[in-house]
Amino acid sequence: MILLQVQQVARRFGATVLFENVNLDVAEHGRVALVGRNGAGKSTLLKMIAGETTPDAGQITKKRGLTIGYQAQNAGLASTKTVWNEMLSVFAKLRAMEDRIHELEAEMSDPAVSADPEKFQQVSRTYDQLQQDFSDQNGYGYQAEIRGVLHGFEFDEDYYDKPITELSGGQRTQLALAKLLLESPDLLILDEPTNHLDVETLTWLEGYLQGYAGAILIVSHDRYFLDHVATEVYDMAHHGLTHYQGNYSHFIDEKAERLRQEWKEYDKQQTEISKLEDFVNKNIVRASTTKRAQARRKQLEKMDRIEKPEGDEKVARFRFTPHRQSGNVVLDVVNTAVGYDDQVLCEPINLDIKKHQAVAIVGPNGVGKSTLLKTILGKQPAIRGQVIFGTGVDTGYYDQDQTLLHEKKTVLHELWDDHPTTPEGDIRSILGSFLFTGSDVDKVVHSLSGGEKARLLLTKLAMRHDNFLMLDEPTNHLDIDSREVLETALNEFDGTILFVSHDRYFINQVATQVVELSPNGTTRYLGNYDYYVDKKAEQDAYAAKEAAEAEAAHPTVVAPKQTQVDYQQQKERSKAKRKLTRQVAALEQQMGDLEAQKAEIEKTMSLPENFNDAGKLGDLQEQLTSVTDQLNQTEDAWTNQSLALEDFDD
Template identity: 35%
Template sequence: MISITNLSYYLGSRALYENASLHIKPSQKIGLIGLNGTGKSTLLRIIDGEYQIDGGTISKAGDVTIGFLNQDLLSYQTDESILSVAMQAFARQNELQHQIEELLHEMETNYRDELVDQLGKVQEEFDALDGYTIQSKAEEILEGLGFSTDDLHRPLKLFSGGWRMRVMLAKLLLQKPSLLMLDEPTNHLDLPSIQWVEKYIQTYEGAVIVVSHDRDFLDNCVDVTVEVANSKLNVYAGNYSFYLEEKALRNEIQKGAFENQQAKIRQTERFIERFKAQATKAKQAQSRVKQLARLDRIDDVLDENARVNFRFNFSTQPGRHVLHLENITKAFGEKRILTKTQGTLERGDHVALIGANGRGKSTLLRIIAGSEPINGERRLGHNVSFSFYAQHQLESLRLEDSLIEELKTANPSKSEAELRTVLGCFLFTGDDAFKKIRVLSGGEKSRVALAKVLLSQANFLLLDEPTNHLDMQSVNILIQALQQYEGTYIVVSHDRYFVSQIANKIWYIEDEQLKEYPGTYDEYEWWQEERKEQGITPAKPVEAPKMQPATAPSTNGNAAKSGSNGRASDEERREWQKTLKTLTRQAEETETKISQLESQKKKLEAELADPSTYGDSRKMQAKNDEYKSLSLQLDHLQSQWETAMLEAEELEARIKV
């Protein structure tokens, strides 16, 4: 469909791409990844024809159409409704609709046969293009992206940049181009909308290229991953998780080849040094010199998985209770966000506040920070000091300050060496420390602002969408920093992988109440699926359980009734005792299997650590596959054991009644 061959593109003297190639096939779903500044967005603009290349060729099939969602669309404004803007995707249908209306209007006063004939032809084409369904299609996509039915007829200019971007995305999806290019679409979507877009892309008939830092989004959407690195386009035939595994294997092979070549180079250099002055060996030594000059050098593997080690020093330790919210009510005009809700945080809680946009997540953070007026009581605990990070706070960075000067404002007690260490953790190295804030990109400013928050000595952090505009390496650094943080924090984020790594509690707003799930995000996801299967909707609020709900086994259809006093009958008790024995036996058998598999897993871990294993890529792949299979079996058996034990516990309680 599109063939990029030996692409070269320069920014001044810097080669952004050099002899890079990529072939985009119909229906292919491509994830474009790489560090910030490597040229991902530039490549999309090159494909779209906006930028002219310095070398190579780009060939496109004659019938290729391209739809490009980029950050420039944020500035688009109009008085038209968002439904009208989305329906601009149907250019021909809109033209025919206008013709039909004009013909009908003319026929009211001038009914002629030729007008009837013309109207019939126009209506026939309009019908063939599904013109009568375009509005319902537009409404379906807009509502899938989070707009309410009432929103559809509001002017686009009344919406924020993120919501306007959703309208532009809806318009592109309705156009159905043969190549759809999306540049960081998840920055402007909440979790339900992200999941909706994932499903849409999975069934999209055309090709898709997505630039994203959201690992789960890429895993669920793409079947090919293209990494931009070293001015090249490296293709991996799978999603992001496959890319990580395959790249690790490639790096092992490259590392081995590099080390072997370096050993050979050192040996050759020693030969040259030893014999270059001897007449009998001078010719051979000169030959080795030429051999080294012609050698195609193998690059060493660069470690892109930056490891950080923050030392968080609190000026004061807080008490056990960090935050109390009592009878909090908040509304904007007629739109009620919270109604007499409660909330409590204890020292060491790591909370992710999640949910759809418009539910009041950012409002709740401002309430906690004390910057949002409310009815009710918000009370911080003893010795609690907080620091608040939000996207709009990037504007408060002083543009003429250097990075070092800006960090110094957050913690004046830190030495320059300590501040440079922190900057290094956030990928600012060498002379970067003396750059002015005004020359930084949006992602770089985000990293500086996050570094300031972490340096602030606060024992309570409020972070609103901290991963927006960060590349994956920067997200990984933030994850490590928060995992090492011993204080308390609340994070608003739609990045599922990020949330799964940093939260031990989940907060969400439902039915104007703040609710808590006391577990990890993966456990929360499982619980929500269970609710859906049970037909529980937000209209029927149910508090999250503290563990997997156990369902008592049925009595196999027995019609035995309980006594009039509500106690179980003897027949019911006998059935329960039989079931209890079966469950206990199953749990014991499962426990034995778990023990056997854990022994196998330890043995396999030792084999994976053996140099003879990871030195052989095929052997390494086979052992990796075996290890994954074993881990999945263990997870499944552990789940079976837990279910059996929970059901047995409930039955024991019933029998005792």
């Protein structure tokens, strides 16, 4: 079933066409990605679909009663409530239903009602129906659902009573998305939902959206995320939309194949046209062949000409070329602690970076990834430990906060002032290769978009010709095309790279090893992001098995919390408890869902039209048995996890 259709929609600004003749369908349970360059009109189209603006031409039709939830890019939650109370507001109807159930319970226990059989039966019927409706709508599991979503976005119990006004902008954006997920609209429209999320939260969000009951329309530059969530892609380019089935990687392959076929057909026709025109030119004046030439001319006039295929728009072209080679040892970081004002974020940090390696730093938000880069560069003092550069190392730095740019300079002088002996024409040519052309070079830096500032920073970095690049979230603000150009430039770079990134696709393309940062130090994985994920899962499973066997053989005895070792053990214990709490909450939510499924099947089996349908009753019984078995298994798992959680408090 089609939930929503975009038909021949256009947006124009005066004589300028942003897009036109755009068609897009969202089916029930659809997983639709909208991709394209910055400025192509993706967010504009989403606002039209969400009903915030109207198209200049065409129409958008929706299924009757369709509920839409729209999360604009970087839109934070504006509320004076606490985190928990704001999430509770989503379930206001359920809570009112719950209050009414308690009122009916009080009525039934009232002697005056119980003494009146007719009145008691009437209240009982109302109570039974309301309780059934409450159960069907997850009334017994909505609080567990709230806890599960908040934990997914890394809001533990410490945040529940915090006013939202005290949270950071990024946290308010995450809460807005959390609330939207809890509202569960039929169509979820998300514009760059992966901004400000660390890898762990991104992974959780992917899993949640994969199991989401409604349809999803999403704009994102996170290609790894799109690969795991989207099942169809609309490509916004050349003022229109082209539809592709499959995830992002499949779209890339299909788009390349489609363009190849278009060029093949175009070249074939051009060859035929050339032959016909050549024949006409040579034979039109000859009496013996003029009729044939005229026939060829008519054939040319009637020919349905294939337009020259449009490839991708102009992309940046650049390379990183070092002036000289470094020694084999580029950087050693030895037993280092990083943080601020003696507050340690992470230790001990140990890095051993050799020439031509590309090392990705990953870890949760707040663990000190950017702080580590600043500490290595000497911009932030190390609390403990050593940072030792090798011989002949020239270091270039990309700052995700873009503080290395001068807000009042023009684009031209931002680069030219760093290289005053370089002719202006060469500076303009270099800027042109980074897509700063014509009047763009006279723009003042503070007026640039985030993506333009990112390209300007990359221009400055390329002009330095360093042999060791340290990059802090270099793909932030870049569209997908620019990210791919950056990946190519880094893969061709004859030097060494140390970078921080949440872009898992980018890490897969560039990294030769991954270093995970945690409060307890560093762990190195000799491969790309996929290797890191697989290896970490393998290690976690092995560690869990070892811990279970050790616990069975030697029950844990809690030692006094005096030594540093005991302190670290306590930190690990607290972390394990938080993880277990999330698992219990998830199991509670799963039990609520299964109970609702069971109740729905039982209700269907009790319908009069199914009494005499042995085949249908048999199918329903099989479903009931399956759901009941799942519910029993989930309850057993919940009991075991709950008992394990209680052990933490003993």
